Amino acid sequence: MGTLVNSPVPWFKVVVDGIVVHRLLAHASNTGEEDTIRRAISLGASTPMITELFGLPPKEVAIRRDILGIPCRKGRWPLVGPEEEIRLWPHWVRLTKEQGTNLRDSRSVLEVVMSMAECEPTLNLAMVWNLVQSWITEGLV
Numbered sequence: 001m002g003t004l005v006n007s008p009v010p011w012f013k014v015v016v017d018g019i020v021v022h023r024l025l026a027h028a029s030n031t032g033e034e035d036t037i038r039r040a041i042s043l044g045a046s047t048p049m050i051t052e053l054f055g056l057p058p059k060e061v062a063i064r065r066d067i068l069g070i071p072c073r074k075g076r077w078p079l080v081g082p083e084e085e086i087r088l089w090p091h092w093v094r095l096t097k098e099q100g101t102n103l104r105d106s107r108s109v110l111e112v113v114m115s116m117a118e119c120e121p122t123l124n125l126a127m128v129w130n131l132v133q134s135w136i137t138e139g140l141v
Helices: 018-042 047-054 058-067 082-099 106-119 125-137
Strands: none
Touching: 018 047, 018 058, 018 106, 047 058, 047 106, 047 125, 082 106, 082 125, 106 125
16 A cells, blocks of 8 residues: 555546536436426426426326325316415515516426415415416516
8 A cells, every 4th residue: 555655656547527427417407306396296286387397298297296195186276365365465576576586487486486385385386376377467567
């Protein structure tokens, strides 16, 4: 061992494998997206929402929902009532300012809507998403 440590001749090289580094960075990026998908499904995102936002086919969404132990619901969710809408509006105003939400970026809006759904446990993400989309369409925000 002493011979190697005291050797005046370089006997090793450190080589970075660029391909592996890129794969690791891509995986780290995908992990963040996977966490967002998992969070959205757990909060009650609809299959069409996940398909539109992340490009996952409905069968994949169903499998993920099954893995998370979340039952599949048939049909449309009810609309958010006026009292709930009044409670959600201050959350929307505060969170969009705090997060600098870009209304043209659906993923940016999704982050706010997920936080709003967490603030109102009687509502699910699909219900809050539909409400916020109607606010955006009507030009209220």
